Amino acid sequence: MGREEFLEKARAGVKEAYLEKDRPLMQCVNAIDEIDKTSNLLFERVQEWYGIYFPELRVREPEKYCELVMKVDRRNIKVDEISLIVGEEKAREIQEKAQRSMGAYLSEKDLNEVRELAKEVLNLRILSNSIESYETGLAKELCPNLTYLIDAPLAAKLIAHAGSLKKLANMPASTIQVLGAEKALFKHLRQHTKSPKHGILFQHPWVNSAPKKERGKIARLLSTKIAIALKADFYTKRFIAEKLKQDLDKRMKEIKG
Known part of the structure; x- marks a missing residue:
């Protein structure tokens, strides 16, 4: 491959990356x-x-x-x-x-x-x-399953923190749960302090309004369903959020007793 061909291929790759809606x-x-x-x-x-x-x-x-x-x-x-x-x-x-x-x-x-x-x-x-308002429209178009489970601004923050929808979709639920709490996580690993129970997901009303002892459990529940929704949004393009939301609501009722 000649230099010009290589540069043209690189330009095309960069252009394609910039066309992604998560940018x-x-x-x-x-x-x-x-x-x-x-x-x-x-x-x-x-x-x-x-x-x-x-x-x-x-x-x-x-x-x-x-x-x-x-x-x-x-x-x-x-x-x-x-x-x-x-x-x-x-x-x-x-x-x-x-x-x-x-x-x-x-x-x-x-x-x-x-x-x-x-x-x-x-x-x-x-x-x-x-x-x-513009962000909400983009998020709903890009990840309809995710924005059915959580509000669009929170979904956008998760994607932005991960670096792209692809990166977020490839993360396990345990990583999504503490995304945004990296400093607390590193401190836990280095100094053996308490591990963080949530990161950006604390902004979800289910988490921040819950009693402190239940926040980790709720964040874990949310992150598990979010991870499934993300894979559907990025890979299969199937809308499965209604079933996920029903499961979420059912589990939340069980947690609240």
Whole structure:
């Protein structure tokens, strides 16, 4: 094989690899992760900055806090307007706190700057949701069995962490169970600490809402069915998830007693 033929074959191989749908899926996972980290950092800055003006404002949801930053003028609270964001009772509470706030008065220019930052946080949240919607569509198309058992964002995270759908499909259930807990696993092997019972699968509501003593058992059950679903998605292309889900639900009822 000549040099040009070799290069052409290599180019074709690379091109084919990039056409795999798990490539953009993994980019989605990384993009969402980076956007959310950036959004959280900027939200902390909004809280600190706006806290100079209105330190008593307390709202759990970052989106609602940022919406309030863009709407609330301590000197002229519009209850009807902010009640659309937090409800009338909370709006009245904010009004009372604003009237006796210990915060410093900021100029309109200063307030506009922090409001622009709050707007960017909201825009990042919108972007993250948009990419997650695209990610969900890709994941359902790529692995219909897996996304029938677990939600698409979690399925995408497993694929991204493994490096590809093929790599994940070739992993045994025991590896899938602790995928994402590599540091804890290496520590267990080196220092004989407790072995991890779950990794990324902790994000599944069945695992994170279970009593601590049952989490390992549930993660093992999930990973076993996930491993079967993955092989169907990658190799046989048969849809077998309904039966797997029935088995899962039955075993979960037995575990819960």
